[in-house]
Amino acid sequence: MKRFKRNILILLSPFLFMALINEAVRLNIKEQPYTAHGINAVNSAEYLPNKCTWICHNNTIYCKTHHVKYLKPFYAITDFFYFGVIGILASTDNYGAANIIFLVFLFPLTILYLIIKSLNIQDEIRKLSK
Amino acid sequence: MNNLIYLFKELYAYCTDFVINLANITGLSYYEVNFVVFIIFYPLLLFVSTIVYIYQKSRLRTIRKKIISTTKSESYFNNIKTFNKQKIFVSANLAWLFIIVLGVLRVLSESTNYYKYHLSRGDYPPEADSISIPIFRETFFAFSILSVLLIFLNTFILLTTLKTKLPTKLFIKPDFYTISAVLRELFFGFWLALTVLFFFYWFLTGYYIEGLVTLFYTFILLNLRAGQISKYKQKTEYASL
Numbered sequence: 447m448k449r450f451k452r453n454i455l456i457l458l459s460p461f462l463f464m465a466l467i468n469e470a471v472r473l474n475i476k477e478q479p480y481t482a483h484g485i486n487a488v489n490s491a492e493y494l495p496n497k498c499t500w501i502c503h504n505n506t507i508y509c510k511t512h513h514v515k516y517l518k519p520f521y522a523i524t525d526f527f528y529f530g531v532i533g534i535l536a537s538t539d540n541y542g543a544a545n546i547i548f549l550v551f552l553f554p555l556t557i558l559y560l561i562i563k564s565l566n567i568q569d570e571i572r573k574l575s576k
Numbered sequence: 577m578n579n580l581i582y583l584f585k586e587l588y589a590y591c592t593d594f595v596i597n598l599a600n601i602t603g604l605s606y607y608e609v610n611f612v613v614f615i616i617f618y619p620l621l622l623f624v625s626t627i628v629y630i631y632q633k634s635r636l637r638t639i640r641k642k643i644i645s646t647t648k649s650e651s652y653f654n655n656i657k658t659f660n661k662q663k664i665f666v667s668a669n670l671a672w673l674f675i676i677v678l679g680v681l682r683v684l685s686e687s688t689n690y691y692k693y694h695l696s697r698g699d700y701p702p703e704a705d706s707i708s709i710p711i712f713r714e715t716f717f718a719f720s721i722l723s724v725l726l727i728f729l730n731t732f733i734l735l736t737t738l739k740t741k742l743p744t745k746l747f748i749k750p751d752f753y754t755i756s757a758v759l760r761e762l763f764f765g766f767w768l769a770l771t772v773l774f775f776f777y778w779f780l781t782g783y784y785i786e787g788l789v790t791l792f793y794t795f796i797l798l799n800l801r802a803g804q805i806s807k808y809k810q811k812t813e814y815a816s817l
Contacts, residue, residue: 516608
């Protein structure tokens with residue numbers, strides 16, 4: 447039971463962290479939230495020079511021009527990987543769904559599975575050592 | 577289905593909002609946070625967690641082996657023995673000679689049926705050599721290919737039995753997997769996978785005798801693998817004889 451609770455906590459903590467951040471921001475946001483395909487987002491889609499919005503998602507060049515601070519000298523390298531990943535996800539014909547499946551479920555769940563298994567093995571090693 | 581698509585879109589928007597919020601909180605940009613999280617952090621974490629998992633597994637295996645070696649529990653599979661080198665050579669060659677005979681007979685009978693049928697339809701002139709020449713040419717071709725493969729088979733066995741300690745236990749394992757041991761396992765794993773594939777192929781296409789011979793070669797490959805692995809240090813119940 448203790449192990450089950452620990453695993454659930456490890457599994458849920460990234461999602462809880464995401465919800466915590468998003469809901470805290472939602473309380474303090476002043477701009478009109480962005481709406482697309484009938485879905486209300488937390489952030490707006492306004493062109494703001496001092497903070498990122500959905501415009502940065504929809505228009506990467508705007509974000510690169512106005513908001514990027516540290517990666518500007520490395521665009522030759524970062525763009526290759528950044529647009530490479532986007533290209534791979536877009537090649538599935540459903541960019542949004544591919545994003546969710548790979549980056550929200552498959553990758554994190556694989557990582558969490560490996561972490562949980564490693565912790566279980568550590569428990570077993572401790573028991574066997576005794 | 578529509579609900580699922582809507583849920584996915586909602587989740588996608590929520591996750592994108594999270595990245596935007598992280599960018600604003602950390603003082604970075606959406607582009608930078610995306611790059612750090614998905615290009616650096618995710619692959620790195622996946623790599624590190626895989627390495628930690630493999631390391632933990634190997635630690636656990638070592639501890640278990642220590643415990644098993646003290647209790648001396650031995651299973652049936654751990655005690656299956658391999659052939660010695662001579663038996664491997666002789667049995668593998670006999671099985672291949674059987675395949676040569678079988679293959680030649682199959683080609684001979686199939687070619688004969690094919691050409692006789694076409695002869696009966698008047699596709700060839702009625703002279704005896706109009707079909708006997710192509711029949712024997714095809715049969716001889718099959719014989720030549722199978723005979724050349726016999727040379728490859730013997731070279732393979734010769735090279736993989738060099739400096740090996742045979743007979744040994746069939747499912748022998750080294751105490752620790754060095755890079756060369758892993759490469760050996762991969763090498764034999766490839767050939768074993770190939771024989772298993774061929775086994776299913778023969779059975780599904782109705783060539784049951786060829787399937788059984790392939791199964792026998794799977795056993796021979798396991799023998800050769802055991803011989804190679806016996807070169808490494810073993811202290812536990814998986815050790816060589």
